[in-house]
Amino acid sequence: MTKWPVVKLVASREISARGKDKSFIIPTAITLAILVGVILLNVATSGEDSFTVGYVGDEALPIAEFVKSTPDRFDTEVTIDSLSDEDEAREALEDGDLDGVVTSDSLLFNEEAPPRLEQLAQSAYADSQVQEELRAQGLSDVEIASALSPEPLEVELLNPPDPDQAQNSAIAFVGVLLLYGQLFGYGFWVASGVVEEKATRVVEILLSTIRPRELLAGKIIGIGVVGFVQLVVIAGVGLAAGLLTGLIDLPESAIATVLNVLLWFVIGFAFYSCLFAVAGALAARQEDLQATTGPLSMLILGSFFAAIFSGQNPDALIGQVATFLPFSHR
Amino acid sequence: MHINPTTQGGNLTDAESTRLLEIIDLHRSYGATVALDGLSFTVAEGHMMGFVGPNGAGKTTAMRIVLGVLAPNSGEVSWRGRPVDRATRSRFGYMPEERGLYPKMKVHDQLTYFGRLHGMEQHEASESARELIEKLGVAERADSRVEALSLGNQQRVQLAAALVHRPDLLVLDEPFSGLDPVGVDVLAEVLKDQAARGVPVVFSSHQLELVERICDDYTLINEGRVVASGRVQDLDESLPDIFRRETEVRA
Numbered sequence: 001m002t003k004w005p006v007v008k009l010v011a012s013r014e015i016s017a018r019g020k021d022k023s024f025i026i027p028t029a030i031t032l033a034i035l036v037g038v039i040l041l042n043v044a045t046s047g048e049d050s051f052t053v054g055y056v057g058d059e060a061l062p063i064a065e066f067v068k069s070t071p072d073r074f075d076t077e078v079t080i081d082s083l084s085d086e087d088e089a090r091e092a093l094e095d096g097d098l099d100g101v102v103t104s105d106s107l108l109f110n111e112e113a114p115p116r117l118e119q120l121a122q123s124a125y126a127d128s129q130v131q132e133e134l135r136a137q138g139l140s141d142v143e144i145a146s147a148l149s150p151e152p153l154e155v156e157l158l159n160p161p162d163p164d165q166a167q168n169s170a171i172a173f174v175g176v177l178l179l180y181g182q183l184f185g186y187g188f189w190v191a192s193g194v195v196e197e198k199a200t201r202v203v204e205i206l207l208s209t210i211r212p213r214e215l216l217a218g219k220i221i222g223i224g225v226v227g228f229v230q231l232v233v234i235a236g237v238g239l240a241a242g243l244l245t246g247l248i249d250l251p252e253s254a255i256a257t258v259l260n261v262l263l264w265f266v267i268g269f270a271f272y273s274c275l276f277a278v279a280g281a282l283a284a285r286q287e288d289l290q291a292t293t294g295p296l297s298m299l300i301l302g303s304f305f306a307a308i309f310s311g312q313n314p315d316a317l318i319g320q321v322a323t324f325l326p327f328s329h330r
Numbered sequence: 331m332h333i334n335p336t337t338q339g340g341n342l343t344d345a346e347s348t349r350l351l352e353i354i355d356l357h358r359s360y361g362a363t364v365a366l367d368g369l370s371f372t373v374a375e376g377h378m379m380g381f382v383g384p385n386g387a388g389k390t391t392a393m394r395i396v397l398g399v400l401a402p403n404s405g406e407v408s409w410r411g412r413p414v415d416r417a418t419r420s421r422f423g424y425m426p427e428e429r430g431l432y433p434k435m436k437v438h439d440q441l442t443y444f445g446r447l448h449g450m451e452q453h454e455a456s457e458s459a460r461e462l463i464e465k466l467g468v469a470e471r472a473d474s475r476v477e478a479l480s481l482g483n484q485q486r487v488q489l490a491a492a493l494v495h496r497p498d499l500l501v502l503d504e505p506f507s508g509l510d511p512v513g514v515d516v517l518a519e520v521l522k523d524q525a526a527r528g529v530p531v532v533f534s535s536h537q538l539e540l541v542e543r544i545c546d547d548y549t550l551i552n553e554g555r556v557v558a559s560g561r562v563q564d565l566d567e568s569l570p571d572i573f574r575r576e577t578e579v580r581a
Binding site (some may be wrong): 006009010013017066188196200201202204207208209210211321 | 434
């Protein structure tokens with residue numbers, strides 16, 4: 001018979017011992033800082049759909065203006081800038097002030113041609129050539145305009161993808177990554193907690209007082225609560241930052257994915273922590289832990305890769321098989 | 331001297347005391363090594379008993395079985411005439427030979443925790459821990475981590491961990507080893523106080539001289555069996571050499 005008040009006592013000792021530990025507080029703070037940093041960075045660099053294009057000489061102006069006016073349908077913003085000669089253009093490109101330069105007969109880029117910008121410039125050039133040709137044939141501007149902008153073909157998808165899929169799988173990827181870290185990190189804490197009690201011999205006093213399973217249950221629950229709270233904080237901050245910056249634009253499914261990750265942490269931790277406790281019981285000293293937890297690390301790593309692979313190939317056999325195995329995440 | 335341990339209590343009339351702890355015919359082997367080979371003894375209310383024997387005699391194994399850390403292959407431990415169970419054992423106090431505490435926990439927090447594990451309420455455990463800390467002279471270290479204490483002070487905290495829940499029985503494995511003469515006197519006083527409260531005290535020692543000085547009863551064991559037992563004032567001068575020699579070496 002397990003006495004729950006005893007389990008609760010052991011668990012609360014674990015929580016207060018771990019929660020006050022610098023090796024818990026500092027990594028949590030660093031993780032949060034990285035998370036917020038990555039989100040902010042993502043938002044800051046997501047403006048790459050705007051280009052500054054320079055043009056050299058009056059002959060290049062029509063093409064530059066074409067580039068500027070065509071993009072509307074691509075959500076691409078282009079500003080144009082007049083340059084006196086090609087040397088100035090090369091300098092501005094190398095300094096990064098310009099994304100590209102149009103001359104009367106060439107396009108200049110620095111290291112690589114941004115594909116969308118190049119495509120825009122090429123089709124602008126083609127259009128301007130066609131326009132000139134048509135004008136020479138005596139067509140009016142209205143006729144030219146209608147000839148150049150035919151009604152586009154209608155596009156029909158037989159199996160349209162879930163519009164939320166990209167965001168969902170991105171969040172799921174982060175979730176699997178977090179799960180892997182939490183399960184491994186906190187599982188290892190359980191193992192080293194078991195070894196600590198053995199190595200310091202305090203276990204002899206404990207076992208003369210309480211049952212081994214009360215000690216184990218308390219330890220797992222206590223450490224699990226610390227891991228869960230940390231996960232909630234990280235997920236909460238990540239969600240809040242993502243929503244505030246507009247990076248996440250589907251709050252409902254993002255929250256559902258996060259809840260899913262939390263649920264799987266509880267189930268996964270209940271499973272793995274017991275295995276880690278076994279690994280701890282097999283080691284006599286902290287130094288032996290690497291060896292006894294080795295096979296377990298491989299198992300977690302394997303299921304992590306299976307989860308990542310299945311995330312990219314949802315219909316693959318491995319995903320279907322892993323669904324039935326207790327040690328895989330998702 | 332009584333060779334048959336089951337008649338050891340014959341030294342005490344029923345009017346003098348009640349047998350509380352009874353160890354009955356314990357057997358325990360580790361693989362091919364026999365640690366206990368039919369060990370039996372009893373401890374009476376308010377008595378202090380010295381448990382003497384050379385290394386490997388089975389003292390620690392016997393104590394671990396009494397505390398339920400280890401299971402015997404056969405035999406029984408009873409308390410007030412009934413086989414001991416979890417509830418009874420939670421009223422026992424134990425100081426293992428391998429000293430052990432949580433190194434990173436503060437002294438007072440740790441003792442309170444042990445008190446609570448034994449079923450005390452928070453305030454009760456906290457108060458008892460504070461009293462013991464003062465009595466054992468480590469009051470100024472109450473909020474220090476155990477790992478920061480000197481070995482002597484760690485030993486005192488270890489003793490406090492055995493006493494914090496005001497146990498009905500005290501079992502101490504080599505409690506005097508590593509203590510200086512002052513420490514020995516302090517510990518002897520604490521144990522006598524406990525016995526005076528009616529708590530049976532059992533401790534193991536290499537030092538027969540010490541047992542003669544502070545105990546009421548003695549039990550000599552060798553190779554997992556009782557060699558001799560009785561009241562210390564009846565301790566025979568012609569004890570087997572093995573115990574006397576041990577005493578001289580230790581003293």
